[in-house]
Amino acid sequence: MPSVTQDKNPKIGAGILSGPVDRDLPDWFREQQGAAWKKFESIPRPTRKDQPWRFSNVDLLNVESFNVPGPLSDDDRKNILKYSIGLDQVAGRMIFANDQLVERTIVSDDLKKRGVIFQPLERAMVEHADLFRKYFMSTEATLGSAKFAALHQAMVSNGTFLFIPRGIEIEQPIEIFHWLRHDNMSIFPHLLLVTDELAKVTVVEHFRSCDRSAPGFACGVNDLIAGPGAKITYVCAQEWSANTVALQMNSTAVDHDASALSLNLNLGARYARFEGLSRLIGEGGRSDMLAVAVATNEQEFDSRTLQDHISARTASDLLYKNALDDKARCTFGGLIRVEPHAHFTDAYQKVRNLLLSDDAEANSMPGLEILADNVRCTHGATSGQINEDEMFYLHSRGIPTKVAQRLIVGGFLNEVIQRLDNEPIGAHLNQLIDRKFAGN
Amino acid sequence: MKPQTKAVDIDRNIGDFHYEMAYAKDAGHGLSEKTIHFISDVKEDPDWVREYRLRGLKTFLEKPLPTHWASKDLETIDFDKIRYYLAQGGGTKRTWEEVPEDIKRTFERLGIPEQERKFLAGVEAQFDSEAVYSNIKKAVGEQGVIFVGSTEGLKNHPEIFRKWFGKVIPIGDNKFSALNSAVFSGGSFIYVPPGVKVKHPLQAYFRINAESFGQFERTLIIADEGSEVTYMEGCTAPKFETATLHSAVVELVALKGAKIQYITVQNWSSNVFNLVTKRGLAHEDAEIKWIDCNIGSRLTMKYPGVVLKGRKSRGEVLSIALANNGQHQDTGAKMIHAADETTSNIISKSISIGTGRATYRGLVHVPKHLKNCKNNTECDALLINATSRTDTYPAITVRGTGNAVQHEASVSQVSAEQIFYMQQRGLTEAQAMSLSVNGFVNDLVRQFPMEYSVELKRLIELEMEGSVG
Numbered sequence: 001m002p003s004v005t006q007d008k009n010p011k012i013g014a015g016i017l018s019g020p021v022d023r024d025l026p027d028w029f030r031e032q033q034g035a036a037w038k039k040f041e042s043i044p045r046p047t048r049k050d051q052p053w054r055f056s057n058v059d060l061l062n063v064e065s066f067n068v069p070g071p072l073s074d075d076d077r078k079n080i081l082k083y084s085i086g087l088d089q090v091a092g093r094m095i096f097a098n099d100q101l102v103e104r105t106i107v108s109d110d111l112k113k114r115g116v117i118f119q120p121l122e123r124a125m126v127e128h129a130d131l132f133r134k135y136f137m138s139t140e141a142t143l144g145s146a147k148f149a150a151l152h153q154a155m156v157s158n159g160t161f162l163f164i165p166r167g168i169e170i171e172q173p174i175e176i177f178h179w180l181r182h183d184n185m186s187i188f189p190h191l192l193l194v195t196d197e198l199a200k201v202t203v204v205e206h207f208r209s210c211d212r213s214a215p216g217f218a219c220g221v222n223d224l225i226a227g228p229g230a231k232i233t234y235v236c237a238q239e240w241s242a243n244t245v246a247l248q249m250n251s252t253a254v255d256h257d258a259s260a261l262s263l264n265l266n267l268g269a270r271y272a273r274f275e276g277l278s279r280l281i282g283e284g285g286r287s288d289m290l291a292v293a294v295a296t297n298e299q300e301f302d303s304r305t306l307q308d309h310i311s312a313r314t315a316s317d318l319l320y321k322n323a324l325d326d327k328a329r330c331t332f333g334g335l336i337r338v339e340p341h342a343h344f345t346d347a348y349q350k351v352r353n354l355l356l357s358d359d360a361e362a363n364s365m366p367g368l369e370i371l372a373d374n375v376r377c378t379h380g381a382t383s384g385q386i387n388e389d390e391m392f393y394l395h396s397r398g399i400p401t402k403v404a405q406r407l408i409v410g411g412f413l414n415e416v417i418q419r420l421d422n423e424p425i426g427a428h429l430n431q432l433i434d435r436k437f438a439g440n
Numbered sequence: 441m442k443p444q445t446k447a448v449d450i451d452r453n454i455g456d457f458h459y460e461m462a463y464a465k466d467a468g469h470g471l472s473e474k475t476i477h478f479i480s481d482v483k484e485d486p487d488w489v490r491e492y493r494l495r496g497l498k499t500f501l502e503k504p505l506p507t508h509w510a511s512k513d514l515e516t517i518d519f520d521k522i523r524y525y526l527a528q529g530g531g532t533k534r535t536w537e538e539v540p541e542d543i544k545r546t547f548e549r550l551g552i553p554e555q556e557r558k559f560l561a562g563v564e565a566q567f568d569s570e571a572v573y574s575n576i577k578k579a580v581g582e583q584g585v586i587f588v589g590s591t592e593g594l595k596n597h598p599e600i601f602r603k604w605f606g607k608v609i610p611i612g613d614n615k616f617s618a619l620n621s622a623v624f625s626g627g628s629f630i631y632v633p634p635g636v637k638v639k640h641p642l643q644a645y646f647r648i649n650a651e652s653f654g655q656f657e658r659t660l661i662i663a664d665e666g667s668e669v670t671y672m673e674g675c676t677a678p679k680f681e682t683a684t685l686h687s688a689v690v691e692l693v694a695l696k697g698a699k700i701q702y703i704t705v706q707n708w709s710s711n712v713f714n715l716v717t718k719r720g721l722a723h724e725d726a727e728i729k730w731i732d733c734n735i736g737s738r739l740t741m742k743y744p745g746v747v748l749k750g751r752k753s754r755g756e757v758l759s760i761a762l763a764n765n766g767q768h769q770d771t772g773a774k775m776i777h778a779a780d781e782t783t784s785n786i787i788s789k790s791i792s793i794g795t796g797r798a799t800y801r802g803l804v805h806v807p808k809h810l811k812n813c814k815n816n817t818e819c820d821a822l823l824i825n826a827t828s829r830t831d832t833y834p835a836i837t838v839r840g841t842g843n844a845v846q847h848e849a850s851v852s853q854v855s856a857e858q859i860f861y862m863q864q865r866g867l868t869e870a871q872a873m874s875l876s877v878n879g880f881v882n883d884l885v886r887q888f889p890m891e892y893s894v895e896l897k898r899l900i901e902l903e904m905e906g907s908v909g
Contacts, residue, residue, distance in 0.1 A: 051509045054835070340827070358809055358840040368832035370851045373823035377851040383806075383838035384845070 013070045016186045016217070020154045021068055028133070029125055036153035043147040052144025055331040055363040056302045060245055060271040061148075066186040066217040068155075069098035076181055077102050079210070084177045086206050086237075087424055091172040092118050097179035097210075099158045099187045110170050117163040118174065121190055124161035132161060135194055135225055139251040143275040143304045148247045152188050152221045159190025164199035164230075173202040173235075173425065180209040180216040180244065189220035195230035195258075202233040204425060209241035209268070216241060222250040226258035228282065233261045235425055237432055240268035242297070249275045256282025256311070263420055265429050266293035266301050267436045273302040280307075280314035280342075289318040290420075292413045292429070294436050295328030295360070305334040307347055312372075315346040321416050322353045323409045324360035335367040336379065342372050349379035354386065354412055356405065406437045463568075467525035469652070471623070473497065479525045479623060483591055488602075496611050496621030503615040511768055513739050517713055522654040522685055524623045527570040535575070564589060565645045566657055569625040580638060585669075586631040587642055590658045593629025600631050604662055608691035608721045608747070616741075617717040620656045620689040627657030627688065632667040632698075641703070641889065646675040646686075648712070654685035661691070663698035663726075670701040672892065675708055675736075683738070684712045692720035692728055696750065699727045703892060707899065708736040710766060716742045719774070722782075724750030731888055734761045734769045735899050743801060745774030748782035748813075755784040758884050760896070763796030763828075764903050772801035772834075777813045777843075786817040789881050792828035793903060802834040804845060811842035819849040822880050824873070824904075854880075874904040 011021045020033045045061065046053040072080075080097045091108035094101065101120045111118055117128055125132050141149035160176050178189040195201060209216055218240060226232045232252075240246050246269045252260045266272055278287040293301045307316040322330040336347040353362035364381040386408050394404035413433060417426045467478045476497055480490040505514050564574040564587065571589035580587070586597060594601045611621040628644050648655050663669050675686070686708060694700045700720065708714055714737040720728035730744035746755030757773035775784035790798035800819045821830035832849045854876045862872035878885075878897055885893045 049508065055837070343826070353838065355838065355841050355843075358842075360841075361808075361837065361839040363838075364834070364836040364847070366832070366834060366847065366849070368821075368830065368849060368851060370821070370823065370830045373826050373828050373853045375823070375851060375853070379832070379847075379849050381834070381836055381847040382845065383836065383843070385841040385843075 012068055014068060015064060016066050016068055016155060017064055021157070023157055025122065025157070026125055026129070033154045036150045040147055040150035040154055043150065045147065046144060050144065052304060052333070054333070054365070056273065057271060057300050057329070060300075063151075063186070063217055065215070066184050069182065069185040069187070072097055072100055072102070072181065080179050080181070086175050086177070087173060087204060087428055089172050089424065090175045091170050093175045094118070094120065094160055095177040095179070096158055096189070098181050098185055099189075101158060108170060108172060110168060114168050115165040116168060116170070117161060119161050121159045121161055121192075122157070128161070128163070131163060131194070132192070135192055135223060137221065137223070139223060139253070139277065139279070141249050141275065143249070143277060143306055145247060145249050145273070145275055148219055149221060149249050152190070152219050152249070155186070155219075156188040156190050156221070160192070162191070162193045162201070162203065164195045164201050166196040167198045169200035170202070173204045176203065176205045178205065178207050178218070178220070180214065180218060180240065183211070183214045184216065186217040186219070189218065191222040193223070193232065193234070194225045194227070195232055196227045198229040199227065200231040202422070203235070205236045207236065207238045207240055207246070207268070209239070209244060212241050213243055214241050215243040216245075218244060218246040220248045222248070224250070224252040224260060224262070226252065226254045226260045228255045229257045230255070231259050233420070233422070235263045235265070235420070235429070237265045237429060238268055238272060239432065240272070242268070242270060244269045246272040248273070251277040251279065252287060253279045253281055254285035254287050254314070257284040258282065259286040259288070261288040261290070261420070263290040263292070263416070265432065266291065266295070267432060269299065271300045271302070274304070276303070276305045278305075278307050278316060280309050280311055280316060282311050283313040285311065285314045287316045288419065289316070290416050291320040292416045292433070293322040293330060294413070294433055295322060295330055296325045296436070298327050300329045302331045303333070307334075307336045307349065309336070309338045309342040309345040309347060312342050313344045314342065316348070318349040319416055319419065320351040321413055322362065323356060323413060324353060324362060325356040327359040329361045329363070331363040333365040333367070335369060336377055337369045338372050338375050338377065340371045343374040345372065345375040345377065347375070347377045351381045353383040354409060355383060356386070356409070409437070410434070463526045463650070465525065465527040467523065469523055470520045471497070471522070471524055475524050476622060479625065482525070482527070483625065486594070489594060492606065492611070493622050496618050499612045499618035500615060500622055503612070503618060505615060510741060511739055511770060513768065514713075517683060517685060521652055521682070523650065523652055524654055524656070525625060526568040526650050526653060533574075563643045563645070564628050565647070566626040567647050568649055568653060568655065571626050576642075583636045584633040585636060585638060586629065588629050590624070590627040590629050590660065593660065597629070597631065600662060601629060601660065604691065604693050605660055608693065608719050609689050609717050613717060616687045616715040617689050620658060620687050620717070623654070624656045624658035624689065626655070627659040628661070628671070629659070630661040630669065630671065632663045632669045634664040635666045637668040638670070641670040641672045643672045643674070646673065648684055648686065652682050652684065654687065657688045659688065659690040661700060661702070662693045663695060663700050665695045666697045668699040670703065670889070672703040672889075674705050682711065686712055686714045686716070688716045690716070690718040694720060694722045694726035694728050696723050697725045698723070701729045701731065703731040703888065704733060705892060705895065706734045706736055706740065710736065710738050712737045714740040714742065718742065718744040720746045720755070722746055722748050722750060722753035722755055725752050726750060727754040727756075729756040730758070730773070732757065732759045732771065733896055734771055735903065737767065739768045739770065741770045743772040743774050743803070745776065745803075746784065747776045747778060748784065749778050751779045752781045753779065754782070757786045757788070758887060759786075759788040760881050760884055761788070761790040761798045762900060762903055763790065763792045763798040765794035765796060768797045768799070770799040770801060774803040775805070775815055777806045777810060777815070780810050781812045782810075783814045785815070787884060788819040789822070789884055790830060791822045791824065791877055791880065792830050793824045795827045797829040797831070799831040799833065800849070804834070804836045804847070806838045806840070806843045806845060808839040810840060813843040815845045817847040820880070821849070821851045822877065823851065823853045824877070870904065874901050877904055
């Protein structure tokens with residue numbers, strides 16, 4: 001069990017705006033938390049007039065009412081274990097609820113024997129302090145959420161540290177669950193993944209709430225570091241409760257000849273903002289950024305991305321697809337940036353919105369900033385509705401409207417999921433999408 | 441067609457000269473309420489215009505510079521050093537002979553009367569703050585077409601002028617439209633009566649002659665039901681050491697079934713800040729088309745827009761920008777769909793040479809419960825040198841299920857194979873490059889009136905000189 005002095009701490013159970021909780025963590029870490037808290041307080045709240053927050057419903061970012069969770073009961077732990085069902089076959093698994101470790105299992109021999117580190121943060125920061133400090137929160141949040149990245153750093157108490165040594169290839173995915181339990185709780189999920197040369201790994205994260213309507217706040221940071229020639233696949237299935245406000249700041253660094261592929265499935269939350277930064281720092285690096293969203297009711301998904309080509313001869317490919325129903329809103333703000341001298345860049349960016357209702361709204365801001373001349377950069381954005389011919393075809397086969405709609409939307413989104421080229425994970429994601437359509 | 445080509449040859453060198461002028465009316469440097477009263481007194485503005493100007497000034501002072509999204513270069517404009525009104529006095533002349541000698545010399549160098557004789561239906565020339573020469577061919581005048589300076593428009597045709605003035609672009613639209621509302625002077629007022637199709641283009645020339653001067657022309661074009669008109673503007677200024685400001689407001693109103701085509705060839709010298717607000721209002725079945733070429737200036741910020749207010753109205757922006765060393769062409773388009781079955785099309789091509797930076801910024805808005813609206817946006821950028829830069833920042837909002845919007849952009853460089861092919865046919869690298877670039881913009885340029893397409897090709901050739909090797 002984590003050696004956290006939670007029972008005696010006065011800030012446990014208090015609002016998150018009362019500041020960092022005094023936990024039993026290393027001094028350097030707590031100092032950083034104090035500094036991050038000051039930073040959080042000094043940065044003003046974003047307004048819609050700030051370019052990175054254009055179209056975003058910033059009023060929902062009032063975090064005042066959310067609290068620091070107290071210890072979980074044994075019943076909670078038991079139930080969370082029971083419902084943490086994801087993939088059938090995994091190499092290892094960690095389950096967190098309210099930022100407390102519920103379970104850690106290691107199945108794969110690779111993980112056990114060959115120097116792979118798969119630890120909760122609180123242990124990693126002590127046992128592997130040098131490695132951990134080198135990479136922990138090392139990338140600045142530049143896509144608008146500097147304030148919330150600071151909040152995360154001030155409040156983070158747990159998460160996953162995964163290090164894959166040189167040449168190790170882990171075939172089965174590693175699975176991580178983050179649960180929100182009880183009303184008005186806040187969590188700060190963290191993933192730090194470092195791969196050494198030629199290592200290969202797949203990580204699947206599940207973000208879930210125990211209660212489908214409980215208000216909650218999740219503010220997560222992921223750092224994925226792909227060493228030379230390494231290959232990272234990262235998948236996140238976001239299913240927060242319908243009243244959760246979520247912010248997620250992910251950054252990926254891709255070294256030479258490495259490749260990183262990420263796929264974010266957005267199904268839950270009242271408001272979910274995702275910031276994805278991909279930095280291509282070595283020649284021959286490649287980054288694929290994929291996302292799928294099904295937005296219903298008053299849901300709002302706000303995605304901001306940056307494909308930053310720092311080194312020459314790098315490639316990036318972004319594909320975001322949103323299906324919007326009811327009064328849902330989706331905003332996409334993406335930028336391909338080709339730094340000076342990053343010649344022979346090949347960058348692509350595409351966002352497609354499928355509007356299923358008259359009240360749905362899609363905002364697209366696909367951007368390019370090109371500072372080198374020998375490049376190939378293209379982007380596209382489309383917004384449209386279901387093709388009437390396709391609908392007619394399905395009707396004529398006796399398929400009712402709702403089902404036909406579901407089929408067409410499923411096909412539309414499946415194009416992104418197929419890019420994963422991983423049958424079990426793809427099937428799992430499609431299952432989650434179907435479940436959302438079915439309304440449960 | 442050849443002589444006409446010659447006539448519109450306003451390459452940068454031809455524009456780079458200025459005369460020492462003794463200005464009869466000079467509002468001095470800096471901007472305050474006094475400046476406004478000075479301008480209003482000189483122009484004998486009616487009270488409502490004076491009040492409008494004062495409101496403009498207030499809004500201008502209140503609004504911050506839009507540097508949270510726009511270039512920080514804007515901060516280098518010193519609004520206290522700019523001269524807001526300069527005129528020779530004596531009103532607008534109807535015949536070329538009446539125009540004062542020194543001003544005449546300037547415009548003769550630019551080829552104005554020559555062009556008028558050749559093919560234009562009317563021409564207006566603005567020197568610093570005021571229109572110095574305005575004429576409209578008799579035949580067009582007899583059809584009831586009004587083509588005068590904005591000052592004359594608001595004095596002699598208040599019933600039409602006041603109805604639409606400031607309605608398409610309100611004072612508070614942005615900081616620079618507010619500035620223009622405060623100190624506007626010159627520009628054109630055009631009214632085309634119902635059903636009249638003006639065969640030849642109407643043309644205006646804008647010339648900045650004085651150092652540290654700000655030109656704030658205001659143009660209002662109203663095409664009544666079923667009418668058609670094409671308007672062309674060209675602009676030049678000498679190369680001064682200090683920054684010069686050009687901040688125009690152009691409003692177009694196309695009533696039911698009318699067509700307006702507005703063509704700009706902007707070739708300001710490289711010390712000019714060109715911050716212009718242009719917007720058209722298209723009623724039912726009307727069509728507004730902006731053809732916008734930006735070649736000169738230090739920083740241009742211009743996003744011609746169309747508000748598609750009436751059913752089945754159409755809006756189009758064709759934009760070519762060429763950014764050479766030290767230039768930033770921040771151009772684009774806005775399409776606001778506000779009725780069913782409205783369509784809009786944006787095609788933008790930019791070329792960045794040397795350290796030049798070309799930016800496309802676009803806005804497409806399709807609100808709720810509209811049916812069968814369509815937008816198509818294409819932006820292509822060409823980069824010539826390793827230090828060249830290009831950006832694309834579109835913003836697209838779509839609500840509802842009845843509409844289709846697509847946006848596409850690409851960035852590329854001139855293909856080495858193309859250059860090689862041309863070189864082995866005996867062309868120099870520079871010639872080959874120039875040919876490639878002209879090929880890149882050709883499908884757009886072809887849509888321009890002949891005279892302008894030839895001029896534009898020449899300008900591109902000139903800009904390309906010395907960009908390779």
